[in-house]
Structure formats: C-alpha cells, structure tokens
Amino acid sequence: MKPEKTLRGLALLAALLGAGLAQAAGQSVTALMDDSVDVYDARADYFVRSGSLARRDIALPAPVLEASPRGYVRVALPGREVWLDSMDVTLYPAKDSGSSGCTATSKGSQGYVSRGAGEGCR
Amino acid sequence: MTRLSLLGLALAGLCGCAQVQLPALPLGKPPVDPNKPLYDAYFQGPAANRDNIARFTQDSLQLQKKALGVAPDAQIDDYLNGVLARLQRGLPGTPPAARVYATPNTEFSGASYQDGGIYIPYKVLETLESEDELAALIGHEYAHVALGHYATNWINTASTLAYSAGNLYINDKLKTATEKNLVGMVLANNAALNVSQIGLVPALTRDQEEQADRLGSDLLIRAGYSYVGMMNFMSRMQDWDARNQAINEQRRVNYIDLFANRKDNLLANAIDTQIDGLENQLAGLLRKAARNHDEGRDRSKMLRDYLKQHYAGAERPALNQAGYAAVLKSAHAQAFFGGLDQAHAALAALQGNERAQALAGASAASKGPAASVPLVRHALINAMALNGKPRDALQMLEGDVAGGDALFADNLLLLGVLKQHSPQQALALAQRSYDRYDGSPELLPELILLNKQMNNQLGVMKFYGLCASKAMVGANNGLLQSCNKAKG
Numbered sequence: 001m002k003p004e005k006t007l008r009g010l011a012l013l014a015a016l017l018g019a020g021l022a023q024a025a026g027q028s029v030t031a032l033m034d035d036s037v038d039v040y041d042a043r044a045d046y047f048v049r050s051g052s053l054a055r056r057d058i059a060l061p062a063p064v065l066e067a068s069p070r071g072y073v074r075v076a077l078p079g080r081e082v083w084l085d086s087m088d089v090t091l092y093p094a095k096d097s098g099s100s101g102c103t104a105t106s107k108g109s110q111g112y113v114s115r116g117a118g119e120g121c122r
Numbered sequence: 123m124t125r126l127s128l129l130g131l132a133l134a135g136l137c138g139c140a141q142v143q144l145p146a147l148p149l150g151k152p153p154v155d156p157n158k159p160l161y162d163a164y165f166q167g168p169a170a171n172r173d174n175i176a177r178f179t180q181d182s183l184q185l186q187k188k189a190l191g192v193a194p195d196a197q198i199d200d201y202l203n204g205v206l207a208r209l210q211r212g213l214p215g216t217p218p219a220a221r222v223y224a225t226p227n228t229e230f231s232g233a234s235y236q237d238g239g240i241y242i243p244y245k246v247l248e249t250l251e252s253e254d255e256l257a258a259l260i261g262h263e264y265a266h267v268a269l270g271h272y273a274t275n276w277i278n279t280a281s282t283l284a285y286s287a288g289n290l291y292i293n294d295k296l297k298t299a300t301e302k303n304l305v306g307m308v309l310a311n312n313a314a315l316n317v318s319q320i321g322l323v324p325a326l327t328r329d330q331e332e333q334a335d336r337l338g339s340d341l342l343i344r345a346g347y348s349y350v351g352m353m354n355f356m357s358r359m360q361d362w363d364a365r366n367q368a369i370n371e372q373r374r375v376n377y378i379d380l381f382a383n384r385k386d387n388l389l390a391n392a393i394d395t396q397i398d399g400l401e402n403q404l405a406g407l408l409r410k411a412a413r414n415h416d417e418g419r420d421r422s423k424m425l426r427d428y429l430k431q432h433y434a435g436a437e438r439p440a441l442n443q444a445g446y447a448a449v450l451k452s453a454h455a456q457a458f459f460g461g462l463d464q465a466h467a468a469l470a471a472l473q474g475n476e477r478a479q480a481l482a483g484a485s486a487a488s489k490g491p492a493a494s495v496p497l498v499r500h501a502l503i504n505a506m507a508l509n510g511k512p513r514d515a516l517q518m519l520e521g522d523v524a525g526g527d528a529l530f531a532d533n534l535l536l537l538g539v540l541k542q543h544s545p546q547q548a549l550a551l552a553q554r555s556y557d558r559y560d561g562s563p564e565l566l567p568e569l570i571l572l573n574k575q576m577n578n579q580l581g582v583m584k585f586y587g588l589c590a591s592k593a594m595v596g597a598n599n600g601l602l603q604s605c606n607k608a609k610g
Contacts, residue, residue, distance in 0.1 A: 033426065045440070068440075069252075069440040069441040069443060070348070070350070070438050070439070070440050070441070071348065071350030071353070071438060071441070086350065086353065087350070087353060087426055087429070087430070091357070094357045094358065094360045094361065095251075095354050095357040095358040096249065096358070097230065097249065097358045097359075097360070097361035097362060097365070098230065098245055098246070098248060098249030098358070099245070099249075
C-alpha cells in the first residue's frame with residue numbers, strides 16, 4: 001500500500017472513530033412532552049415549522065445528530081432526518097453539570113461522601 | 123402627614139434623591155393575571171434602558187467573608203455585570219441597584235441578597251456554555267432582588283456557633299502553644315469557614331423560587347437573550363441539588379469530626395453545647411434548602427409551560443456561545459479558576475497534614491491570576507505558617523487584615539496570634555473586626571477577655587451586656603457561657 005493511501009486510510013479511520021465517540025458522548029431524544037411534536041426545516045439562520053409527527057411515528061431513543069444554537073436538534077428517524085424543538089422533547093443525558101472539584105474530607109468520614117463531594121483533591 | 127415626614131420629603135428633593143425613579147413595585151402581593159407574564163403584574167411602562175450596577179454591596183459582601191469570600195477578577199467581573207446591566211435595561215424607571223460577584227465556592231448554585239449582591243460560584247461559571255445561560259442565572263437572582271424577596275439568612279447564627287466552638291478549642295490549646303496546636307488552630311478556622319458557607323443558603327420559599335424563575339425568564343427575553351439558555355440552565359440543575367447537599371454534608375461532617383474523641387472533659391462540655399446547637403441548625407438548614415428547591419426537572423416543566431404560554435412566538439436568537447467562551451473559557455479564566463482549585467486542594471492537603479504539598483499548591487495559586495483572591499491568600503498564609511515560615515505568614519496576615527479584604531477566619535487567626543504577645547493590639551483588632559463584621563457575636567467573649575486583661579472594666583461590662591442580650595435574642599446558651607467564662 002502506498003504511503004499516502006495508508007495515511008488517508010488512517011485519517012478516515014480516525015474520523016470514523018471520532019464521529020462514533022462524538023455520538024456516544026452526545027444526547028438522545030428519550031421522550032416527547034406532548035402526544036405529537038412539530039418538525040422544522042432549517043433555513044439560513046432560522047427554522048420554520050414544516051409539519052408534525054405523532055408520538056407513535058417516532059422511534060425512541062433517537063440519537064441527536066446535531067444541536068443548533070437556536071435550540072433545535074436534528075435527529076434520525078427511520079428513513080429520514082428531522083429537526084425538533086428542544087423545548088418539545090426530553091434529552092438524555094442532561095447538559096453537563098460540571099465537576100465540583102475538590103472537597104476536603106476529614107479522616108474517617110469517607111462513609112458520608114456521596115457524589116459531588118470529596119472528589120479527588122490531587 | 124407629620125411635619126417630620128414633610129421635612130424628610132423636602133430634604134430628599136433638595137439632595138436629589140427624589141429624582142431617582144424606581145420601578146413602581148406595589149407594596150404587598152399584586153394580583154397576578156395567569157394570562158400575562160409575571161413581569162406585567164409588577165412593572166408598568168416601557169423599558170427605560172437604564173442600568174444600575176452597585177459599586178459594592180457592603181452587607182452581603184461582609185457575609186460572604188465570614189465564609190469563603192468572593193473571587194474578584196476585573197475581566198470576569200466586567201463581563202458578569204455587563205450581563206446584569208443588559209437585563210436591568212429592560213425595566214421601567216431606575217432598576218434596583220445590584221452587583222454580581224464570582225465566588226470561590228465549589229457548590230453549584232447562585233445566591234442573592236436584599237442589598238443587591240448576587241454571588242455565583244466559579245464552578246458554575248466554569249460549567250455554563252453560553253451568555254444566555256449565564257443571563258438566565260443572573261436574571262433569576264436579580265428577580266429575587268427586584269421582587270424584594272428576602273429571608274433571614276442564617277449565616278450569623280451558623281457562623282457564630284461554628285467560630286465560637288472553634289475559638290474555645292483554640293483558646294484552650296493556646297495555653298500550651300506548640301506547633302501542633304497551630305495545626306489545630308488552622309484546622310478549626312478552616313472548618314468554621316467552610317461550615318459557615320452552609321449558613322449562606324438563602325431560605326426562600328418554593329413560591330418565591332418559582333416567581334424568580336418566571337420573572338427571570340421575562341427579563342431574559344426582554345433583554346434579547348434566548349430562553350433556550352434558561353432551559354439549558356435548568357437541564358444542568360437536575361444534578362446540582364444532590365451535589366450541593368453532598369458538599370454541605372461533607373463540610374458539616376468535617377467540622378463535627380474536628381471535635382470528636384476529645385479527652386478533656388471540661389473543654390468537651392463547653393464545646394458540646396456549641397456543637398449540639400450547630401448540628402441542629404445545620405441539619406435544619408440543609409433540610410430547608412432541600413424542601414424549597416424543586417428538582418430541576420420539575421422546574422423545567424413549569425418553565426416550559428410558562429414560556430410556551432407567553433412566548434410561543436417570541437424571536438429565538440442563537441445562543442451566544444462565542445461571547446461566553448471569549449471571557450469564561452479563555453486561558454486567563456482557566457488559569458484563574460485553576461488557581462482557586464489549587465487553593466482548595468492546598469487547604470485539603472493541610473487537613474490531611476500534607477504540609478509540603480499544601481505549600482506547593484498554595485504557592486502555585488499565588489503566582490497566577492487568582493493571587494489576590496482572599497481564599498488563595500488564606501491558603502498561602504496557613505500553608506506558610508505550618509511549613510516553618512511563621513514570620514512571612516504573619517506579615518502577610520497583618521497586611522491583609524489591615525487592608526480589610528481578608529476573610530473573617532483570617533481576622534480570627536491574627537487575633538489568636540496577637541492575644542499571646544500583644545493584648546493591646548489584639549483588643550484593637552477585635553474591636554475593628556467587631557465593627558467591620560456588623561457586631562459578630564463570636565467576638566464578644568474575646569472583647570470581654572481582652573478588656574479584662576487591659577483592666578478596662580467599662581469595656582468588660584459593655585461587651586458582657588451586649589453578649590447577654592444577643593445570647594437571649596438568639597437563644598444561644600453557648601455564647602452566654604463563653605461570655606460568662608471570659609468575664610470570670
């Protein structure tokens with residue numbers, strides 16, 4: 001195999017792995033807030049409602065492929081992709097809630113430590 | 123109208139106060155029309171496009187210093203208050219004055235006080251991702267200020283008990299001052315400082331929290347931010363309450379553990395009175411905080427319904443992620459937040475008696491942009507004191523306390539040191555700290571004792587009288603016992 005082909009192959013592999021990881025670390029639509037949900041078309045810098053879907057027509061969980069800074073999410077449904085309003089759906093996992101960092105723990109009190117407190121101080 | 127009131131009005135007109143036009147906030151609860159945004163129930167008239175950023179908010183700032191203090195940084199402060207100003211400009215008239223501060227607290231929360239002080243932990247700033255989310259948090263806290271929500275905050279009670287017990291412990295140990303006892307002094311002060319943070323939890327009602335969510339959203343949208351920022355913020359909050367409970371529970375346990383396994387019965391009895399009272403107070407505070415905060419999920423649903431009802435057709439701009447990142451994800455901000463992390467780690471290392479590690483961490487933090495943050499300086503002073511550099515530590519401590527920026531715990535540390543060698547200076551410091559910290563009761567036993575040492579009977583009686591009345595008002599037997607002991 002020629003060196004440039006090898007490099008291209010490695011780059012493609014890396015990109016595929018990266019995409020897979022991005023999706024694994026991303027959110028999914030796990031529930032709808034109502035019995036039906038509006039779907040939208042993306043324009044240059046805005047979204048327009050293009051129709052609606054009944055709950056039964058959406059297979060959940062639906063992985064989020066893209067999140068718009070305007071609050072819409074692109075999801076894959078069987079045979080097509082649609083934009084939904086993030087206000088109309090439940091996304092999982094919730095937004096990253098950050099790390100509380102280091103909380104000192106006194107000797108012998110480890111039993112009291114629960115999530116969020118006593119994370120590593122080093 | 124009485125003559126006095128007329129005179130007051132005339133003076134107000136002469137001094138220009140009458141020109142300040144505050145938003146018309148009706149006294150009492152106005153009727154809320156469920157078909158209108160909450161904003162309409164409280165404010166009339168078009169946006170005045172005015173902002174009102176307070177230069178400082180003395181009362182609540184002093185309260186913060188009784189715990190972990192604030193984390194000033196010019197770039198971050200300008201940005202935070204720029205967001206507040208933009209929110210204020212949506213109100214009619216002159217908006218209530220307020221100011222936003224970053225704090226070195228590791229909790230995920232926000233807090234506001236009657237004087238307009240709004241306090242946001244650095245961990246929150248590190249986590250959010252858009253200016254709209256930040257505006258949602260500031261809008262929520264500013265809504266509490268604008269609506270006049272106010273709850274007696276508990277810090278005075280909590281910290282009085284915490285520092286008093288710590289002081290009893292310190293005073294007893296100082297009778298035989300050794301390096302080992304300095305460790306105890308440092309640990310007691312640090313634990314009191316952290317446990318006092320629990321007392322800063324504003325005990326607002328659930329109804330008030332919901333109102334602040336709604337009015338905060340109104341202000342957010344009127345300022346041209348995206349309400350998606352509010353929903354993103356709520357999404358993050360789903361996890362926060364449980365974490366905050368865990369952090370505060372750990373602070374409480376750390377404090378209580380300090381006094382566990384005591385051998386000295388006399389001291390144990392004296393401290394137990396304080397500790398029992400403190401444990402009850404803290405448990406009550408933690409329960410109350412949990413009760414009054416809905417799960418983020420419930421609040422999200424309530425807000426979604428509100429936004430759908432009133433703002434379904436509102437313009438939805440793109441979240442301003444770039445503006446937020448430029449300031450709060452910048453290399454400068456990362457170094458600043460990193461310095462605060464190092465200070466916390468240094469204090470934790472001290473608690474584990476890993477002194478060299480503590481000094482290394484505190485020194486590193488003191489070389490970065492967080493160098494002037496009082497908690498960072500506190501960590502360095504403590505680490506130097508316990509690493510064979512007591513002179514350097516004392517020099518820094520004296521400078522910081524004299525400058526007025528030091529944490530309350532540092533005032534007490536210096537007081538503890540001065541008491542051994544220079545009671546006159548100690549008395550002057552105790553008096554200054556008492557005035558600066560709004561008559562902090564935990565200083566009263568010190569003031570009685572030091573006045574007694576200086577043969578000032580008038581001073582002894584004055585502060586004993588104050589102690590007795592404060593102890594009665596606060597039903598604080600421990601404080602009274604301490605003052606009795608000091609008076610002899």
